[in-house]
Amino acid sequence: MRPILLWETSSGLEEGNLLRFLRKLKPEKTSQAVTKTRETWFSRVKTLFRSAKLDDDLWDQLEELLISADVGVATTEKLLSRLKARARQQNLATSEQALEALKQEMGSILTAVPSPGLENGATPPLVVLVVGVNGSGKTTSIAKLANLYKEDGKRVVLGAGDTFRAAAIEQLQTWGGRVGVVVIAHQQGADPGAVAFDTLQAAKARSADVVIIDTAGRLHTKVNLMEEVKKVQRIVSRREGGTQRVLLTLDATTGQNGLHQARAFAEALKCDGVFLSKLDGTAKGGIVLAVAEELKLPVLYIGTGEQLDDIAPFDARSFVDALFGDDAGR
Numbered sequence: 001m002r003p004i005l006l007w008e009t010s011s012g013l014e015e016g017n018l019l020r021f022l023r024k025l026k027p028e029k030t031s032q033a034v035t036k037t038r039e040t041w042f043s044r045v046k047t048l049f050r051s052a053k054l055d056d057d058l059w060d061q062l063e064e065l066l067i068s069a070d071v072g073v074a075t076t077e078k079l080l081s082r083l084k085a086r087a088r089q090q091n092l093a094t095s096e097q098a099l100e101a102l103k104q105e106m107g108s109i110l111t112a113v114p115s116p117g118l119e120n121g122a123t124p125p126l127v128v129l130v131v132g133v134n135g136s137g138k139t140t141s142i143a144k145l146a147n148l149y150k151e152d153g154k155r156v157v158l159g160a161g162d163t164f165r166a167a168a169i170e171q172l173q174t175w176g177g178r179v180g181v182v183v184i185a186h187q188q189g190a191d192p193g194a195v196a197f198d199t200l201q202a203a204k205a206r207s208a209d210v211v212i213i214d215t216a217g218r219l220h221t222k223v224n225l226m227e228e229v230k231k232v233q234r235i236v237s238r239r240e241g242g243t244q245r246v247l248l249t250l251d252a253t254t255g256q257n258g259l260h261q262a263r264a265f266a267e268a269l270k271c272d273g274v275f276l277s278k279l280d281g282t283a284k285g286g287i288v289l290a291v292a293e294e295l296k297l298p299v300l301y302i303g304t305g306e307q308l309d310d311i312a313p314f315d316a317r318s319f320v321d322a323l324f325g326d327d328a329g330r
């Protein structure tokens with residue numbers, strides 16, 4: 001028997017409401033979110049290519065601009081060496097051609113990481129455990145996702161797994177009330193594993209389609225707290241049926257330091273993708289390239305503000321176009 005897919009894949013099956021909805025949302029949200037990055041860095045990249053000859057000086061200036069946009073040293077080196085090789089092999093004569101090649105190379109870094117997405121091919125319930133350092137945007141991003149799914153007609157249950165921080169439970173309950181979804185919670189100080197377990201039970205009783213579990217923010221260096229979140233993951237993964245995913249939130253404004261912390265999470269837990277929050281708050285959106293290249297994790301969603309609908313699914317093409325301002329009029 002064919003499994004019931006929560007959302008249809010793109011393999012010729014009928015497109016679900018969610019995908020249609022997301023596609024509608026996508027370009028302008030992405031474009032707004034990278035306004036600062038575009039104005040600060042990538043317009044300078046464009047100007048550089050417009051005014052300079054294809055020589056070592058251009059490559060040096062490009063390197064500087066990419067590193068200052070938080071693309072990261074390793075990813076910048078890789079981009080430059082691929083670009084230079086291409087310029088040689090394809091005899092690129094003009095800087096316009098080189099700029100086009102740069103965009104293509106950026107696109108290929110972003111699409112090199114396999115990205116099944118959270119939803120594609122998932123069998124209900126889709127259980128998403130959200131992890132990340134303190135203040136990285138976990139709870140807000142959960143509310144945004146819950147809202148998306150709810151608008152798509154899915155039954156959503158949230159689990160208040162951050163039992164550590166004072167007011168964390170109320171924060172999720174407030175969001176849950178605003179979105180109109182059930183929040184399963186224990187008292188502050190309770191075992192987060194028990195909250196996860198109860199949330200899964202409640203989701204089963206309610207035939208939920210989507211379960212999203214919040215966790216306490218933690219520093220990657222705190223071994224006992226990392227063990228605690230691993231335990232929650234084990235409880236989630238023991239659930240029979242459904243699809244379990246781990247979503248890592250990363251605050252785009254924290255740059256290379258955030259990337260370093262995220263790497264530790266990715267090593268400790270098997271993460272399925274990144275929710276890159278606060279992309280609207282940084283001029284250094286180049287971090288997206290470093291996430292793909294250095295963490296080898298797909299960026300699945302971006303946070304574009306503090307409100308419920310400030311979310312966009314990540315799409316490499318829209319992102320690169322938005323960075324270079326090539327998406328006008330879409």
Ligand SMILES: Nc1nc2c(ncn2[C@@H]2O[C@H](COP(=O)(O)OP(=O)(O)OP(=O)(O)O)[C@@H](O)[C@H]2O)c(=O)[nH]1
Binds near residue numbers: 168310
């Ligand atoms: N501008 C902007 N602000 C965001 C975004 N996502 C979250 N925030 C803000 O970032 C702050 C922290 O967000 P939370 O969702 O509480 O982060 P958290 O990871 O749950 O924090 P802890 O539970 O303390 O670990 C809040 O003030 C949010 O409004 C975003 O995409 N853009």
Ligand SMILES: [Mg+2]
Binds near residue numbers: 139162217
């Ligand atoms: Mg939180």
